[in-house]
Amino acid sequence: MFIMAGDGDARKSGFIRMKELKDEGRRVVGTYCSYTPVELIEAAGAVQATLCAVSQDGVLEGEKTLPQNLCPMVKASYGMAASDKCPYFHFSDMVVAETTCDGKKKMLEFLSELRPTHVMQLPQGLGSDEAVNFWTNEMHRAKDAIERTLGVEITEEALHEAIRRNNEERRDMLEIYSVGQLEPCPVSIREFCEAMDGAGFAFDKGATVHRMAERAREIKEEALRNGAILTGKGVARGKSKKPRILITGCPNVGVREKILYALEDAGASIVAFDSCNGVKTMREMVAEEGDPYRAMAEKTLKANCSVMSPNPGRYVSLKEACEEFGIDGVVEIVLQFCHTYAIEAVRIGKFVREELGLPYLELTSDYSDSDQAQMATRINAFVEMML
Amino acid sequence: MQDPAYFIVSFDRTAATMEAERLFKARGIDHAIMPTPRAVQASCGLSIRFSPEDLEQVKEMIGAALEEGIFHFYQAVKDNGHTSFQQM
Numbered sequence: 428m429f430i431m432a433g434d435g436d437a438r439k440s441g442f443i444r445m446k447e448l449k450d451e452g453r454r455v456v457g458t459y460c461s462y463t464p465v466e467l468i469e470a471a472g473a474v475q476a477t478l479c480a481v482s483q484d485g486v487l488e489g490e491k492t493l494p495q496n497l498c499p500m501v502k503a504s505y506g507m508a509a510s511d512k513c514p515y516f517h518f519s520d521m522v523v524a525e526t527t528c529d530g531k532k533k534m535l536e537f538l539s540e541l542r543p544t545h546v547m548q549l550p551q552g553l554g555s556d557e558a559v560n561f562w563t564n565e566m567h568r569a570k571d572a573i574e575r576t577l578g579v580e581i582t583e584e585a586l587h588e589a590i591r592r593n594n595e596e597r598r599d600m601l602e603i604y605s606v607g608q609l610e611p612c613p614v615s616i617r618e619f620c621e622a623m624d625g626a627g628f629a630f631d632k633g634a635t636v637h638r639m640a641e642r643a644r645e646i647k648e649e650a651l652r653n654g655a656i657l658t659g660k661g662v663a664r665g666k667s668k669k670p671r672i673l674i675t676g677c678p679n680v681g682v683r684e685k686i687l688y689a690l691e692d693a694g695a696s697i698v699a700f701d702s703c704n705g706v707k708t709m710r711e712m713v714a715e716e717g718d719p720y721r722a723m724a725e726k727t728l729k730a731n732c733s734v735m736s737p738n739p740g741r742y743v744s745l746k747e748a749c750e751e752f753g754i755d756g757v758v759e760i761v762l763q764f765c766h767t768y769a770i771e772a773v774r775i776g777k778f779v780r781e782e783l784g785l786p787y788l789e790l791t792s793d794y795s796d797s798d799q800a801q802m803a804t805r806i807n808a809f810v811e812m813m814l
Numbered sequence: 815m816q817d818p819a820y821f822i823v824s825f826d827r828t829a830a831t832m833e834a835e836r837l838f839k840a841r842g843i844d845h846a847i848m849p850t851p852r853a854v855q856a857s858c859g860l861s862i863r864f865s866p867e868d869l870e871q872v873k874e875m876i877g878a879a880l881e882e883g884i885f886h887f888y889q890a891v892k893d894n895g896h897t898s899f900q901q902m
Binding site for chain 2 (some may be wrong): 510
C-alpha cells in the first residue's frame with residue numbers, strides 16, 4: 428500500500444538509472460554516512476549515490492584484505508568496492524567520506540586507492556565552539572575537493588537552492604516516518620523498508636519522496652477514519668495489541684531480515700527508528716539564512732552518533748522519539764566490533780529502563796546468518812514479555 | 815523441454831558488464847542491461863539479456879574477450895507467467 432508501483436527491488440533497478448545518468452554525462456559522488464553534506468554534492472550538479480555497506484558478500488570480499496575483527500559495515504563497504512560488485516561504486520567519480528570511527532578512517536586509506544576519495548576530518552566531540560568552527564572549515568575543504576575533482580564550480584546560489592530542496596525532502600521524510608505514530612500502525616516493517624529503498628535509490632529522489640509523503644498523509648487520514656489513534660506524549664503506550672518498538676543503535680539495513688523482520692514475525696510492530704537512517708537526522712534542518720557552510724556543519728553535527736564523545740543529544744532525541752511514537756520497548760542494534768555503540772549501550776540501556784521505564788533489548792550481531800536462531804530466541808522472549 | 819524465452823549472461827564485476835556491453839554494441843547484437851535477477855543471485859550484480867538466436871555468437875564473443883569464471887550464462891524459461899533461470 429505504501430510502495431510506488433514498479434519499485435520491486437529499488438536498489439537493483441537504481442543500477443540501470445545510474446548507468447543512464449552516467450551515459451548522459453552526469454558525475455556521481457559516492458557517500459556512506461549522514462555526516463556527508465549532500466547539499467554540496469547537489470550544488471555541484473552531481474548525483475549522490477549511497478554506497479553499499481550492508482552485504483554479507485561484501486564482508487567476505489572485505490576480509491580478503493582487511494582484518495576479520497572489524498565491524499561488518501566497514502568490511503562490506505570496502506569489499507563491495509574492491510570486488511567491483513557494487514555498480515554504484517563502479518559509477519562513482521569520487522567518494523566523500525568522514526573519519527567517523529577508527530575502522531572507517533583506516534578503511535578509507537584503502538578505499539582511496541580505488542577512487543579519488545575526499546576524507547572529511549570529523550571533530551571528536553561537540554564540547555566547544557571550536558568543533559563547529561573546525562567542521563565548518565571541513566565543509567569548505569570538501570567544497571574545494573569536489574570542485575577540483577569534478578572540474579565544476581559550486582556557486583552560493585546553487586548551494587542555497589540545494590539546502591532549500593533538501594530541507595523540503597527532510598520534511599517529507601518526517602511525514603513518511605510519522606505513519607509510525609498511528610496505533611495500530613498500518614504499514615509493516617517489510618513494506619516500510621521497501622519504501623525506504625524506493626526513496627533512497629530513486630532517480631528523482633525529491634519527487635519520489637514527495638509522492639510518498641502525500642501517500643503517507645492519505646494512509647494516516649484513512650487509518651484515523653477507521654478508528655486508529657495518533658500517539659504522542661505517551662498516548663497509546665501499553666494499549667497496543669502489538670508491542671510498539673523503537674529501533675536505535677548502529678545502521679541496521681544489513682541485519683534487516685535477521686532482526687527487524689524477526690521482531691515483527693514475533694508479534695511486535697516496529698514504528699520508529701532512532702538510528703541514523705531514521706527520524707533523528709531528519710528533524711534538524713539546515714538553516715536557510717546566514718552562512719551555508721556553517722549551517723551544514725551545525726546540522727550534520729546534530730546526528731547524535733556514538734562516535735561523538737560525549738554524546739548527550741542522543742538521550743534527548745531517544746526520549747523525544749519514545750514519547751512521540753508511544754513506544755512500548757526499545758531494541759538497540761550493535762554491530763559486532765562497534766566499540767562506540769557497544770559502550771554507549773551500557774548507559775542507553777540504563778536510561779531506557781530506569782528513566783524511560785521501558786523494556787530494552789541490546790542485540791550484538793554481524794551480517795551473517797550464523798546467529799539467526801539465537802537472535803530469534805532472544806527476540807521472541809523480549810516480545811513475549813511485552814505481550 | 816521448453817524453449818528458452820531468452821538468455822542472460824551475468825558478470826561478477828561491473829567492469830566486465832561494461833566491457834561486454836561495448837562488444838554487444840560493436841557487433842550490433844540486440845541486448846539489454848538488467849540487474850541480475852534475484853532467482854540467479856541474491857546479491858547485487860548486472861547481467862545482459864539477449865535473444866536465443868544470438869547465443870553462439872555471444873558465447874564466442876564473451877569467451878574470447880573476458881576471463882573465464884567471471885561470466886555465467888543462464889537460460890530463462892517462462893512457465894505460467896513465472897520465469898525460472900537454469901545455468902548453462
